[in-house]
Amino acid sequence: MPVAAAAPQRRYPGVFIAFEGGDGAGKSTQAAALQQRLQAAGRTVLRTREPGGTPVGEKLRALVLEHGHGSIDPRTEALIFAASRAAHVHQVIRPALERGEVVICDRYMDSSIAYQGAGRGLGLAEVRSLNLWATEAMLPDVTVLLDVDPEQGRHRRTAQDAAEDRLESEPDDFHARIRGAFLELAAADPGHYLVLDAGADRDAITEAVSNRIEELLP
Numbered sequence: 001m002p003v004a005a006a007a008p009q010r011r012y013p014g015v016f017i018a019f020e021g022g023d024g025a026g027k028s029t030q031a032a033a034l035q036q037r038l039q040a041a042g043r044t045v046l047r048t049r050e051p052g053g054t055p056v057g058e059k060l061r062a063l064v065l066e067h068g069h070g071s072i073d074p075r076t077e078a079l080i081f082a083a084s085r086a087a088h089v090h091q092v093i094r095p096a097l098e099r100g101e102v103v104i105c106d107r108y109m110d111s112s113i114a115y116q117g118a119g120r121g122l123g124l125a126e127v128r129s130l131n132l133w134a135t136e137a138m139l140p141d142v143t144v145l146l147d148v149d150p151e152q153g154r155h156r157r158t159a160q161d162a163a164e165d166r167l168e169s170e171p172d173d174f175h176a177r178i179r180g181a182f183l184e185l186a187a188a189d190p191g192h193y194l195v196l197d198a199g200a201d202r203d204a205i206t207e208a209v210s211n212r213i214e215e216l217l218p
């Protein structure tokens with residue numbers, strides 16, 4: 001099923017930036033680098049992550065990522081991520097945007113659309129609708145997609161940490177479907193995405209992200 005057209009976006013005084021990409025793309029490093037730059041320029045920045053970002057979200061994170069909770073079917077998995085996101089938007093993201101802060105989120109709705117929609121086969125449009133409901137259609141002002149080749153992503157994350165979570169340990173074809181879905185989402189709404197090659201020089205990526213974000217800031 002095709003990806004639905006962009007939902008109407010509500011405006012807040014703050015700016016909402018999401019980092020997305022496959023496992024091992026370097027999102028956390030880039031999110032931290034952007035936070036540093038913006039804070040050095042005097043901005044108030046809230047950096048957060050999904051799944052997680054709230055006490056209930058961190059519990060849900062453990063439930064869905066750790067091995068050992070028995071089998072979790074795809075719909076349950078999608079609902080757990082969506083529940084964590086609903087709490088995150090309600091308790092953390094929206095209040096910060098209302099206060100006029102810059103919110104940098106390490107993964108957001110597109111991760112569910114890609115991992116549960118494409119990876120688990122639930123359908124991109126279906127998972128998107130679920131998440132629009134869960135977040136009351138809270139969408140990022142810009143999504144930075146760090147595009148990573150699944151094999152390269154696997155190399156990068158095993159170099160950092162040998163233990164893979166439930167999703168990371170899925171085979172390369174699962175990760176290839178996720179990559180395709182992220183690129184499809186970006187192609188369907190180019191004005192809201194910055195797509196960068198995750199294999200490029202780290203500082204060059206930081207520079208490109210900062211330049212794009214500067215354009216959004218009041």
Ligand code: TYD
Nearest residue numbers: 023050051081107108111112115116167168
């Ligand atoms: P990740 O950002 O990789 O956390 P960490 O850096 O601590 O490993 O996210 C954990 C995993 O959860 C990752 O494999 C992607 C997956 N995920 C989903 O499947 N759906 C979602 O909605 C989100 C937010 C993450």
